[in-house]
Amino acid sequence: MEKEMAVNPRHIEQCPFCGSDNINIEYIELCANEKLWYVRCDGCGCNTGYCPTKDEAVKKWNRRVIDQADYECLKRCNHECKIDCLLKEYDRVKEERDKALNDRQFLVNSIRSMLNRTACVMKMTDK
16 A cells, blocks of 8 residues: 555545545555555545545545445544543543542641641640
8 A cells, every 4th residue: 555645635525524634645556557546634544545546536525425334434433532521531530530629629628727726725725
């Protein structure tokens, strides 16, 4: 599999599934200079499938008709996005929990310090 940068990147649309601009025109070389071309998104891995020419692969990529392969790719990307969202939510909740635990520990330490000072003051007044 070889990668080739787009001759004119303005002619290649963003990924219709994840919105990435990181799009590559790639090919596999079969034999005796025979290549099969495809366009692939580095963001989510969606691709056009094999085409006999580079131009056909780009045209297929830029077409926005969803066929069965595109639909399956969209479902996969959506599933991965949901997993990412869940992981971000987990991290957010964990961060809030850690902050609450740190706040609680700070409060406990403050109360202990205050009690120690109060105990010292009471000992001094008892004398």
